[in-house]
Amino acid sequence: MADITRRLGWRHLRGAPTAHIRHHRRGTLLHDGPGLSFWFRALTAAISEVPVDDRELAMTFHARTADFQDVSVQATVTYRVADPAVAAARLDFSVDPDTGAWRGTPLEQLGTLLTETAQQHALDVLARTPLAAALADGVTAVRERVAAGLGAEPRLPATGIEVVAVRVMALRPEPEVERALRTPAREQIQQEADRATYERRAVAVERERTIAENELASRIELARREEQLVEQRGTNARREAEEQAAADAVHAQAEASRKVRLADAEAQRTERLARAEAARAVELAEAEARRTERLGQAEAARTVALAEAEAAKAVRLARVEADAAREVGAARAEAQAAWLRVHTEAGIDGATTLRALTADRLAENLPRIDSVTVAPDVLTGLLTRLTPGEPA
Template sequence: MAEIRRFLWMRHLRSENSMQALRFRKGRLVASGRGMAFWFYPMSTSVAEVPLDDRELTFLFHGRSSDFQDVAVQGVATWRILDPERAAARLDFSLDLGKGTWLKTPIEQLESVLTGMARQAASRHLAERPVQQLLTEPLDAVQTRIAEGILGAETLTEMGIGVVAVRVSAITPTAELEKALMTPERERIQQTADEATFNRRAMAVEKERAIAENELKNKIELARREAQLIEQKGTNERRRVEEDAAAKAIDVEAKARRTAIEAEAQAGHIRLVEGAKNEAEAQRLDVFRGLPTSVILGMAAQELAGKLNKIEHLNLSPEMFGPLVQRLMQAGADRLEAPK
């Protein structure tokens, strides 16, 4: 607000840069400007101060939807005074020349006018739509409707007021209506949560089943591999036994062949030796074949005597000794008769 100082019977006013001071003398405007400072005589001067900065108006009002449901519209409207002189002509912005404050409440009056216009535009918008649509559609719709309703009013133009922006922050139903409207959504959310829980449980059961099947498959695979290992071990053992048996059979066969070869060689050697002996014996017998019997007997006796170590007794039978004596006598006679 303006700063007013006293100097005897004169006054000095200094306004801020965001305020426009209007100086009237005898009901006529004699000076107007932004951030003015001037001397004046209070007995013949009146001063009005109009704000030039942007102001925000917070509004909250209720309305009925087309289906007769109570809803609240909350938002902010930004406004400013475009024509200070026209605004000062429509609203009382006069200052108390002793304090520098407004004598009336022009800002509250102006905001009341703006709130009424915004409420009227919003009410028309609410009455044309059911509550479900109002709560689900974007806030831009009601925001645009309020802005158009305010900007289109001739009253604000005549007052030199301009609306910079309108922002609607929320459209809310009553607590009972909100609870009723939220019940289906809550049930849907709860159903979705239940389905999610069921799906998680089903997924957990499916995972457990998959794990059990995997473990069973692993056990079956391990059993199969173990059976293959046992079978392979049996095959390897059988092969080893067969190979050992084959090796032993080969060894036995080789030994048998060596034995047969050795026996055959030994038999051949024996045949050769015995054949040589028989041949020598046959030759020796051929030598004795033309000898008289007595000579043969004598040689046999000599051979026998050479092989005997000891002769305990000797039997000479007449049958053997008689012919021998006769031969000896005959041999002696033959020698005597032989010519000298």
């Protein structure tokens, strides 16, 4: 819409670059072109504003196919006014000189013209096409037919209209028919989905079996590796033991060598100490021997003196004991002689005397007897034998 400004009975119009302005005064064309700006008087001016930009016309209409099915067509026609003078002459593009607004509805008239023309060609092509073919290839067929029909329509160039492009977005049947048409596809899709599910389950089972086999193979391999690990550990343990034994042997050999060296050093030290101790012991022994010799000589002299004194004492005692023994023997001899004389004088024979003497000697030599029990028969026999005058 043009921008019109009032100034003291005059009007100033300022058009847009996409609007073609035609200014007539008293039947004479004064201004003609897009994007004009000029002064005019409202009482004498006749102004038309024709848009020359591209316009989009969306349309939706219903059609019937060859099998009597209703479909809805969604399309868009892009057009523009190629000849503004012709369009202004065929349609009312005049504007109010005070407000700049169109007095009529030229764009609606163009929309109706284009919609009816496009619908006519779309209905013509769909009426001879079955529903299935229309849904499959109808969009292209309708677009080509509508584009060709609009391009060949003589009224559009006569009105100054040029069709730029035709687009058909969709051909849709009724909802019930669409659902019915979708059912086989849905069933097929469901069957494909079920088949895919079964195949997926089969693949899952196969994969589970493969996984189980792999797990079993992994366990077998793990067991084999564990066996190898045990063997390797045993080998390592044996090697470690051998290395430890070798190290212990080396350590023991070194320790033995060290102990041998220490023993040799200790033996040498002990030998030196022993030699020193032996020398010292020899010296002490010699000194002790000399002291002992001196003590022995003194002890020997004392012992000799004591022995001589003891010998003299023993000789004196022996002489005294001998004298006493002689005296005792003499006394005993005298007693025995007297005892014998008594028995002889008493008329006892020599045998009885000898038995009595024997008993006396035996009594002297017997041990001490505290008490003696003599049976009557023994005592009787003994008394009988001791009685003088009876035969023995």
